Amino acid sequence: MLAYDAPADSLDECLRLGESTIIESMRRFVCVVVEVFDDEYLHAPNEEDIARLLAINERRGFLGMLGSIDCMHWRWKNYPTVWSGSFTGHVNAPTIILEAVASQDLWIWQAFFGMPGSLNDTNMLHRSHLLNNLATGEAPKVQYSINGHHYTMGYYLADDIYPKWATFVKPIRSPVGRKRQHFVVQ
Template identity: 30%
Template structure:
């Protein structure tokens, strides 16, 4: 992870969470507590390596309870701090800009790329393996992703069973339900294909 990205995440966690703001305070026997840096690293390692809290104990030299708390507080802090910028629907200006970008590369009227894929779940609990095992024979989670040409991801759905195909996932998609309900997009571009004018939806 680039240092700048990590620094921004650390700053966001420090702003949003008292748990991360607590400085290393000595306990009853005079031993210093865990620094915010270690807490964030512990949470990131659990996420990036897909490991449970009890294994993070060895990697980060913290207890299982602390590792679990680090992950929980980290997720809350990141969502709270970055939601306004990164977890929002695109604005009208974003949609117009994106439609123009796609029009330049030969896809007029397009406002994003959608893809559904699978992610192997190595630590899937035994109780869920029957539902999560698909054609590959391994527990897998399905995801739906929608992004712009500049790789700005603005719709993401994760955690569906491997038994779901792309059509099932799109039927459950909150994004496509908003389109069908007519509440998105707010700007509906019109475009021309082979000399024929077409209105978006």
């Protein structure tokens, strides 16, 4: 059901299970995923998480950084043929996009999955829950000062395709000096 986005009654013959058994199995699977991962992974960062992220990133020289943001295309092997056009983009094969924000220890604290592969990182911003929260003022509260300027919004490390917004810090292509080496694009 998850892999093919198919209703239970369409799977009964290939799985040799009744529709009610398939639905009950799916319900139990989802309950176990929530039970196992809810406390640590299935929540937006709370104040304690934000404080931890900010402290770690400050020690690394990134005052006010909440994480790194990027999108990736996952190839969709068994896609419904009628959807191939909207899910085919620059990869020339049907893909599904995952937008994620991760910390330095690879804690993915925000994920937005399932958009068609015909979109790119910039198009994803118009649909992203993370950026919607920024626009509505529901973003994590962050306060820090750099060179005498006070900031009230955290930022994310992003690649060049993202727009020039205050919430995205992009790498420096030709860094001069040790301080700028943190932002080198390799």
